[in-house]
Amino acid sequence: MADQLITLSDVATAAGVSLSTASKALNGTDRISQATRDHVRDTAVRLGFRHNALARSFARGRSQTIGVLTHRASNPFTRIVLATVATELGAKEQAILLYDARLGDQDITESVLQLRARRIDGLIVIGTGTSYPTPSLTSRFDVPVIYAFTSTEDPNDVTITSDDTAIGKLAANHLLSKGRRRLAHITAEPHDHAAQRRAASATQALADAGLDWATPVRFGRWREDWGEDAAREVLAEVPDIDGIFCGSDAIARGAERVVRASGRRVPEDVAMIGVDNWEQLMHDQRVTRHLTTIEVGLEEIGRRVAAQLLEPDPEPGTQYVAPQLVIAETV
Template identity: 75%
Template sequence: MAEQLVTLNDVAEAAGVSLSTASKALNGTDRISVATREHVRDTALRLGFRHNALARSFARGRSQTIGVLTHRASNPFSRVVLASTATELGAREQAMLLYDARFGEADMDESILQLRARRIDGVIVVGTGTSHATPSITDRFDVPVVYAFTFTEEPADVIVTADDVRIGRTAAARLLATGRRRIAHITATADDEAVQRRMAGASAVLAEAGLEWAADVRYGRWHEGWGEQAAGDLLDEVPDLDAIFCGSDAIARGAERGLRTAGRRVPDDVALIGVDNWEQLMYDQSSQRHLTTVEVGLEQIGRLAARQLLDPEREPGIRFVDPQLVIAQTA
């Protein structure tokens, strides 16, 4: 026998209120007392009542659907942001409509047209990092727009993203705390904005300790091969080097190979720290950590972006999430 569905009328009768009051309590509309609202909601939960989402969307004049625009959803970093965004939206009974496209002008225009044709209540733009600005599309929608794990050059936009300056500060502070003083930095291209902010944060911490970089910052690529090459070059220039802050975990993995090839022990001779917490992103989370790194806060970014979008009192500007130090074997 099929299980009988609990209706709104059942909830009203069990709670001892009118059908109208039960509807208002569960939909969050009109002014009723907090005590009545909580009583009706507790009753609905006890009975196992579930809203008819379609009927509720018509009643509210909203679809309870959020459009999410991404730049390569397969990107490992974007995937984490998307997953936590979807979880947060689901917990708030919101559906997610995903559009995955390059952020080039033609692709962006097509995605915007498709999203505008849908009955959506808001848009979340998920980027792949903080290296370069994403074009602002806020004025092309008549619903709220929030940007996650990226940034724009529009001060009025609502943005939730990683704090690159604090990431750099966290990495440098960890190396100093382990007694290192001859510290170098290997990172990506000099025109990358994340590179510049992370370096600025780390440089400030060194300056506060009365130190400078042990060698000129090595600018290159977000690749292991570059990390390996740069580490070898650094040892030729600074044989007593005792630590390297790498702009990413990929660079750090390469740097470790370069150090071991040169006969240096990690971390005994040279400590290493990266950024991204790549081992947790790509491998079994129960496996033993090897690389000390700085987690940029991808899950928090996704959750906070969803909350900001659904907050009627959201304010423009950038909201940074706090990075977290992940201590393992290399520093």
Template identity: 40%
Template sequence: MTLKDVAAESGVSVPTASRVLNGGGHVSVETRQRIHEAAARLDFRPNALAQSFALGRSFTVGVLAQKASGNFSTPVITGIIAELSKHDVAVLVYDDEDNVAARPQNLRTLQARRVDGIIVVGDGTDVPFPSISESFQTPVIHVFGVSDNPEDTCFLPDDVQAGRLAAAHLLRQGRTRIAHVTAMEYSRAVQDRLSGFRAELADAGVEIALSEPLFGDWTIPWGYRAGLELLERRGEFDAVFCGNDYIALGVTRAFEQAGVRVPEDVALVGYDNWSKYSGSPDRFLTSVDPQLNSLGRVAAEALLADDPAARQPGVSYQPCVLVPGMSSGAVASDGLGAIALR
């Protein structure tokens, strides 16, 4: 069916039908409803190219990724694409591949494509991106990464809340001597999670075990070395909040080899909830989920919003959730015990 058929069915001119279906037109509520009902009955599908010329829009959004294949970037981008596709908006993904030299060319390409907006997807929050907002007349959103311009709009997981969630969960499990093993002390994510963790413990009148966190990196080998260090102070803790799931798995390996049972002897909580991406059914690791897919959807919603207030300057923090597992005693092991990491 064509636009002409919709106009005839609803008893209006073709230009009027076109304007109404494109969101404009000064007509009565009754006429507008009649046109939309006619379009629905006739299963009318507007020509995207014709619409883009009529409205001066491309119905295309550019996604500029620091590293599109990164562990964090992939679920964020998936969420962005899912949300934009619901609105029939196409997505062009340009990947820096973690190479800063690739960004200028990607920016020039996006400028040439005249996209309706840009979503910059980071692979972490430790190093701010140089702002690109001045290079585009259309909205620019940052997600899972921050701009060096405080006026830019950025969406991040609420890592302060994540630390609070981990501490509150372990306290509810009856643990009161909770250690913290995490990554680099300079990391924004590390400091935010630590801040929330300390605050929740303080609210309960509890101090962090071992006096201070153990700082390292985000890897399983660091978690293993930290686990060995913890074993030298075995009587000083009954739970560990780990900065991410990789660290938690390394700590588990060290404990397993020493005959320390998880969760019977020591409860563990991680961060990332990677098991939902791996498809692992064992529910071993209790973990805080930053909901990266939802984070991407929220960024896309903000970009598409008619109200500019949806794109407030600064950082907007999105909620995390805690996913219970066996490692903290929140889910029964059914005899499985700790998984063997070999």
């Protein structure tokens, strides 16, 4: 039978059982002895039988397909979450149906209609970060919806995302643990939710240690050129600054260039820490780490989202993934 399509009937005949018993054994349904179940499964493996996933899913009233809606699938952060979700769901014989769209009310309508027409068993909405909330789509679907690496304005939405409050605290405490006391913080726009939370928790960590920033927090953009501009301001105001917490690795790259160009050594004179683990995102495990940074937990977000979507009743509300410190040369 090596060159033929092996059917369930072939398995039943080879195992010496009825077609009904073979079906029950392979689908894990009804009460049959474990010995019979094992015998049928061993026979199926020996013959090279593969379930017809589509027929089986229709029999169960499920499509075994999960919809995935992204804002920009090419975004490096989105790619990590998406790849992890696909791997985890694939291991559980779940297919994914990907729609990439701008997550605005008008732009998303067509994708919502198409996803609803495809008999998906659930929906994962993957954002590009925690800076701004994603519109809640939960009420538009009659299947479970989980949000990954984003937030929504509905506190009852099932959301799994990074913990900006923990990120800011971890960064500040790491610099303090290395004896740095004259610290600065360079981050993104003041109305950016991620920037706000990271700055607030880092400020609190300093206050708990009886300290404050050596210069006011610099709010600007998640960009390398802003890191350069802000670092020049910081060094002009506080020449003996000994530590800088940058809200992102992009900001840190620009700031470090300016610090080194000023004649100061990193980390001997000025320790620096970023956020995102960008070097790992853009390279492989063999890359030589340079920037001390904080990993926000993208793979863990993907794993948890995939696992919880398959649970009968995912717990409503926001779950935060703990950040991880990635130690390298700049602290």
